[in-house]
Amino acid sequence: MTLAFSIFFLVFVAELIQWIGQSVLLELAYAVYLRLFYSSKITQQRNLKNEILTAKAELLLTSSQDQFAKWAKLRRRVDKGLAELEKLNGELGSARSGFSLKFNSMIWILTNGTQFVVGWWYRKSAVFYLPPGWFGPVTWFLSFPFAPAGSVSCGAWQIACRRVIKVGERVVKNLTSPSLVEKDAAVKAKEQ
Incomplete structure (x- = not known):
């Protein structure tokens, strides 16, 4: 009867994953993955966003005609911050796509792959x-x-x-x- 229970368990896990949703599980696992392996990048991204927002707010309060030097300096700082943020977002995006591919492959192997192997083996x-x-x-x-x-x-x-x-x-x-x-x-x- 262990074969019957094993097959039932495999099917149950596959249906549970389907019921919860693979995308929901991906988001949860990716959040954990980011906290474990990319916490410094996430902190850097958050700080960079805050710096850009404060610089933009200061830029909006500065007159481009009356205080051109200050305005140009703030503008360069905002542009540099946006370029760094775009680069950082690209790195995190490539990490996400790699993680997504690995996670989806793992889920497929754990659900459909094992069911196929058990069915073929027995x-x-x-x-x-x-x-x-x-x-x-x-x-x-x-x-x-x-x-x-x-x-x-x-x-x-x-x-x-x-x-x-x-x-x-x-x-x-x-x-x-x-x-x-x-x-x-x-x-x-x-x-x-």
């Missing part, structure tokens, strides 16, 4: 055997493609687990979200 193994005569001719389909007759194959078990998890997800969503009748009643109560 392709001739039975996850469990069915009692004789319970499902009639459907038992051939459940053992498809290589599992022994009268058993459930890894592929069929993965499909069944995925379907049960999807139904469970739908039930939980329906139980946790307010029904349309409750929403209509709330809207009418607000209108009165």
